[in-house]
Amino acid sequence: MFIVMEGIDGCGKTTQAKLLYEWLIKEGRDVLLTAEPTSSIIGKCLKTILSSGVQIDPHALALLFTSDRYEHIKKEIEPALRDKKIVISERYYHSTIAYQAAQGVDRGWLIDINSFAIEKKPDIAFLLDIPPESAIPKIQEKDKKFREAIDRLDREIEAARKFFQNNRKALYGKLQQKQAIKRIIESEKRLRELEKKRDMEISKYIKFERFERPTTLEAETARYNLFLEKVRKNYLTFDDVTKIDGTKPIDLVFDDIKRTVRKLL
Helix, strand or coil: CEEEEECCCCCCHHHHHHHHHHHHHHCCCCEEEEECCCCCHHHHHHHHHHHHCCCCCHHHHHHHHHHHHHHHHHHHHHHHHHCCCEEEEECCHHHHHHHHHHCCCCHHHHHHHCHHHHCCCCCEEEEEECCHHHHHHHHHHHHHHHHHHHHHHHHHHHHHHHHHHHHHHHCHHHCCCHHHHHHHHHHHHHHHHHHHHHHHHHHHHHHHHHHHCCCCCCCCHHHHHHHHHHHHHHHCCCCCCEEEECCCCHHHHHHHHHHHHHHHC
8 A cells, every 4th residue: 555645844744654654553564654855866965955045946856856756666665565565655746746836837747757656646645734824833843842952962962971071080090990980881871872862863853954844935934835825725736635634633633544544454
């Protein structure tokens, strides 16, 4: 089974995809959770462009997204489906058509270049429908939480580093004692664990910046709002998506998704 999560930035795709993945795993299913842009060389190129703030022609962006999608289908989606896995993808061809059409690219051309993907229609594509005025605060709140988590870890790392350095100085003349060596090793281990945790949090934040904000329009909130409204209207023209009210609480949105997926299992 091939399942897709679609919708504008901040609609909750990542949250719902993860909830669905965890539920299916608990049900004993073999599941692949994936996303576009991918981690392929083309996907990495896209992420670099999207996070750079550099303006690029939307036609070129569409071609890059579509090339990445071709690799995604051939190297991840199709092999997983052949292995009888359930595939959950955050974004598919609907995103390229909805977003780049909102940037002025001809919709017919976008459909043509994505014909290979449209032939590989998902068994179900969920459209988490939410107005921009509800989505943008979610993006801002997520941004705030990431920044606060990174700041907190920075403070913890600084405290752990001082503790490690003080231990090393205080116990310098007692290195032959097992207890002294153990304390130094433990304090250094704690420091390295915190540094690793911070690096992971930064990595997630970078992913958020690249995946949740795929345009350079967010600098002007009013303009971003208008852009997302265009994207939303484009999404609503698809006749191959199952619309879900994304304004409801997370658990109720997931109940709607789970109910639909259960019927297909």
